[in-house]
Amino acid sequence: MKPENLSAIVDIEVPFHDVDMMTIVWHGHYCKYFEIARCALLTQFNYNYPQMRDSGYSWPIVDLRIRYVKPAYFGQILSVRATLVEWENRLKIEYLIFDKLSGQKLTKGYSIQVAVDMTTQQMCFESPKILFDKLGL
Amino acid sequence: MKPENLSAIVDIEVPFHDVDMMTIVWHGHYCKYFEIARCALLTQFNYNYPQMRDSGYSWPIVDLRIRYVKPAYFGQILSVRATLVEWENRLKIEYLIFDKLSGQKLTKGYSIQVAVDMTTQQMCFESPKILFDKLGL
Amino acid sequence: MKPENLSAIVDIEVPFHDVDMMTIVWHGHYCKYFEIARCALLTQFNYNYPQMRDSGYSWPIVDLRIRYVKPAYFGQILSVRATLVEWENRLKIEYLIFDKLSGQKLTKGYSIQVAVDMTTQQMCFESPKILFDKLGL
Amino acid sequence: MKPENLSAIVDIEVPFHDVDMMTIVWHGHYCKYFEIARCALLTQFNYNYPQMRDSGYSWPIVDLRIRYVKPAYFGQILSVRATLVEWENRLKIEYLIFDKLSGQKLTKGYSIQVAVDMTTQQMCFESPKILFDKLGL
Numbered sequence: 007m008k009p010e011n012l013s014a015i016v017d018i019e020v021p022f023h024d025v026d027m028m029t030i031v032w033h034g035h036y037c038k039y040f041e042i043a044r045c046a047l048l049t050q051f052n053y054n055y056p057q058m059r060d061s062g063y064s065w066p067i068v069d070l071r072i073r074y075v076k077p078a079y080f081g082q083i084l085s086v087r088a089t090l091v092e093w094e095n096r097l098k099i100e101y102l103i104f105d106k107l108s109g110q111k112l113t114k115g116y117s118i119q120v121a122v123d124m125t126t127q128q129m130c131f132e133s134p135k136i137l138f139d140k141l142g143l
Numbered sequence: 144m145k146p147e148n149l150s151a152i153v154d155i156e157v158p159f160h161d162v163d164m165m166t167i168v169w170h171g172h173y174c175k176y177f178e179i180a181r182c183a184l185l186t187q188f189n190y191n192y193p194q195m196r197d198s199g200y201s202w203p204i205v206d207l208r209i210r211y212v213k214p215a216y217f218g219q220i221l222s223v224r225a226t227l228v229e230w231e232n233r234l235k236i237e238y239l240i241f242d243k244l245s246g247q248k249l250t251k252g253y254s255i256q257v258a259v260d261m262t263t264q265q266m267c268f269e270s271p272k273i274l275f276d277k278l279g280l
Numbered sequence: 281m282k283p284e285n286l287s288a289i290v291d292i293e294v295p296f297h298d299v300d301m302m303t304i305v306w307h308g309h310y311c312k313y314f315e316i317a318r319c320a321l322l323t324q325f326n327y328n329y330p331q332m333r334d335s336g337y338s339w340p341i342v343d344l345r346i347r348y349v350k351p352a353y354f355g356q357i358l359s360v361r362a363t364l365v366e367w368e369n370r371l372k373i374e375y376l377i378f379d380k381l382s383g384q385k386l387t388k389g390y391s392i393q394v395a396v397d398m399t400t401q402q403m404c405f406e407s408p409k410i411l412f413d414k415l416g417l
Numbered sequence: 418m419k420p421e422n423l424s425a426i427v428d429i430e431v432p433f434h435d436v437d438m439m440t441i442v443w444h445g446h447y448c449k450y451f452e453i454a455r456c457a458l459l460t461q462f463n464y465n466y467p468q469m470r471d472s473g474y475s476w477p478i479v480d481l482r483i484r485y486v487k488p489a490y491f492g493q494i495l496s497v498r499a500t501l502v503e504w505e506n507r508l509k510i511e512y513l514i515f516d517k518l519s520g521q522k523l524t525k526g527y528s529i530q531v532a533v534d535m536t537t538q539q540m541c542f543e544s545p546k547i548l549f550d551k552l553g554l
Contacts, residue, residue, distance in 0.1 A: 022319055022329055023171060023312055025164045027217065027466070032160050033478040034452070037445030038297055045296055055296055055354065055438070067444040070483045077477060080164065080329065159456055159466055160449055164329070170341040171315070174308030175434050182433055192301070192433055192491065203351060204307040209344045217466065297443050301436045301491065308434060354438065 009141050013089040014046035017106055020082045030077035036113055037070070040101045043088035044117065047099065053140040061136045062124050065097060069118040076112045083107065093141060095132050096120045146278050150226040151183035154243055157219045167214035173250055174207070177238045180225035181254065184236065190277040198273045199261050202234060206255040213249045220244065230278060232269050233257045283415050287363040288320035291380055294356045304351035310387055311344070314375045317362035318391065321373065327414040335410045339371060339393040346389040357381065367415060369406050370394045420552050424500040425457035428517055431493045441488035447524055448481070451512045454499035455528065458510065464551040472547045473535050476508060480529040487523045494518065504552060506543050507531045 018039055026032040048054040058065050078084060083106040092098035096118055103113040121130040121137070155176055163169040185191040195202050215221060220243040229235035233255055240250040258267040258274070292313055300306040322328040332339050352358060357380040366372035370392055377387040395404040395411070429450055437443040459465040469476050489495060494517040503509035507529055514524035532541040532548070 021312065021316055023163065023169050023315055026160065027162045027164060027166045028470070028475050028477070029164045030477065033481060034160060034445060034448030037448060038295065041297055041445070042295055059439070064439050066439070066441065066485065066488060068485045070444060070481075070485075072481045074477065074479045074481075158449065158453055160452055165333070165338050165340070167340065170344060171308060171311030174311060175432065178308070178434055179432055196302070201302050203302070203304065203348065205348045207307060207344075207346045207348075211340065211342045211344075214340060297437065297445060299438045300433065301438060301440045303438045306434050 009090055009093055009143065012047060012050060012141075013087055014043055014050055015085055015087045016043045016046050018042060018084045018086060020078055020080055020084065022080055025080045030079060033072070033074060036072050036074075036103070036115070039084060039086050039103060039113075040072075040088070040115060040117060043086040043101060044099055047088040047090060051140045051142075053137065057140075059124070061134075063121040063130070063134055063136070064124055065119040065121055067117050067119050068096075070115070071117075072113065072115040074113055076110065078103075078105075078112055084112065091116075092118075093133055093137060097133070097137070146227055146230055146280065149184060149187060149278075150224055151180055151187055152222055152224045153180045153183050155179060155221045155223060157215055157217055157221065159217055162217045167216060170209070170211060173209050173211075173240070173252070176221060176223050176240060176250075177209075177225070177252060177254060180223040180238060181236055184225040184227060188277045188279075190274065194277075196261070198271075200258045200267070200271055200273070201261055202256040202258055204254050204256050205233075207252070208254075209250065209252040211250055213247065215240075215242075215249055221249065228253075229255075230270055230274060234270070234274070283364055283367055283417065286321060286324060286415075287361055288317055288324055289359055289361045290317045290320050292316060292358045292360060294352055294354055294358065296354055299354045304353060307346070307348060310346050310348075310377070310389070313358060313360050313377060313387075314346075314362070314389060314391060317360040317375060318373055321362040321364060325414045325416075327411065331414075333398070335408075336398050337395045337404070337408055337410070338398055339395055341391050341393050342370075343392040344389070345391075346387065348387055350384065350386045352377075352379075352386055358386065365390075366392075367407055367411060371407070371411070420501055420504055420554065423458060423461060423552075424498055425454055425461055426496055426498045427454045427457050429453060429495045429497060431489055431491055431495065433491055436491045441490060444483070444485060447483050447485075447514070447526070450495060450497050450514060450524075451483075451499070451526060451528060454497040454512060455510055458499040458501060462551045462553075464548065468551075470535070472545075474532045474541070474545055474547070475535055476530040476532055478528050478530050479507075481526070482528075483524065483526040485524055487521065489514075489516075489523055495523065502527075503529075504544055504548060508544070508548070 024035040085106045161172040222243045298309040359380045435446040496517045
């Protein structure tokens with residue numbers, strides 16, 4: 007499997023506690039939806055947060071973008087797709103959220119993570135070998 | 144200062160993201176308000192979470208009770224008081240939230256924490272010496 | 281179906297964003313887990329938050345208790361069971377969280393809600409007729 | 418006062434519940450920090466969420482960008498500055514988070530909101546007159 011093809015889809019039912027007084031999902035909660043899909047994606051190549059930590063690298067998010075096309079509501083079933091689009095120097099993942107029933111696009115965005123050596127606390131300007139190993143490259 | 148007198152008060156302005164579609168503060172967010180006051184209280188005797196961890200004990204919450212007397216709203220200023228009421232075998236803290244302007248009582252509750260030895264992962268049936276030292280007992 | 285038998289079970293995989301610096305689920309997030317199970321239970325008799333609102337009653341939580349038996353960790357699969365135990369004067373729901381794989385009990389608790397007439401903002405000392413209708417009583 | 422000069426600064430002490438298992442503030446919580454500063458800014462010209470709603474317009478966020486320069490830690494005091502940079506067709510607010518003590522820059526970002534007519538649910542391609550009135554233009 008080439009990394010280009012790596013993606014994961016998770017379904018999330020909007021819980022009551024994610025909805026604000028305008029009766030729509032509060033914009034900040036999409037960070038959680040993205041993350042649940044991102045972790046499902048990272049698990050596919052066995053490099054989720056615990057494995058990152060065990061490999062001596064933390065991978066903090068350094069850039070996040072969210073574009074809100076349509077609001078989401080309490081009880082709605084969201085499908086969240088995370089796709090790996092860059093890995094050589096940093097981990098860039100793109101997200102698309104759509105309504106599971108209608109297929110209508112609701113939200114899109116991306117996150118960028120970089121490796122940080124947990125011993126030196128230095129940011130790596132290239133992804134460490136462990137990532138390539140995990141990706142089978 | 145005797146531990147009986149130990150209490151802390153913090154003021155919190157209800158943020159937009161804590162209000163639900165019924166236009167009141169979602170009940171689960173009071174755990175955060177309690178915690179902010181609890182940490183202010185623990186800081187008074189220099190035994191907040193980092194000091195707990197450095198002392199070799201985690202102090203997980205094992206019991207939590209919240210009683211909601213009146214709802215709170217976006218922008219309202221809440222005063223949260225945390226009072227230490229037990230320390231010999233466990234740490235019991237009582238909370239009272241009231242409207243800062245009117246003084247009206249909104250919420251009350253308590254939390255109970257027990258020491259867990261981080262080396263053995265065993266729960267302590269008496270509070271460890273470090274707590275008494277911190278409390279000046 | 282008698283109300284005594286009403287219960288719902290949902291499975292929740294602990295997300296990264298629910299875990300604190302002690303590497304366990306932060307105690308306040310269990311309010312969310314309880315709520316997801318509670319809403320699944322309310323949906324069984326077609327009286328979830330939107331139906332409550334449409335019926336002219338809000339049902340704020342007035343009392344919440346959580347007892348933490350064992351901690352939960354990132355990626356763990358939790359089964360959350362919500363059971364209706366009182367309905368005549370108030371809605372009392374009990375919760376039990378257990379590890380899905382081992383069956384080990386992790387957390388238990390309850391919530392109590394009372395009907396509030398949304399027109400008068402008065403609390404009802406008996407559950408309104410609509411609840412009994414929904415429960416088929 | 419010209420809108421170009423409109424900005425607000427709020428101080429936030431990082432609470433325990435915002436810190437993740439990597440012991441840094443979880444990236445999604447910055448949405449909350451931005452919002453607290455944004456609401457302080459909107460209050461300056463008396464057009465915060467309740468006034469928006471009363472004016473017949475909701476102003477959902479349609480675009481959000483966060484760039485993480487340095488991590489933040491439990492107990493750190495953050496200063497969050499929100500500055501109004503666009504208002505004619507949409508509300509664009511820029512954010513800068515810095516460490517209160519050292520002045521070191523930690524995070525920056527922006528949010529974009531557009532007016533939505535709450536009667537027709539149509540997005541407005543120009544900001545409605547009420548915004549200009551509130552801004553004294």
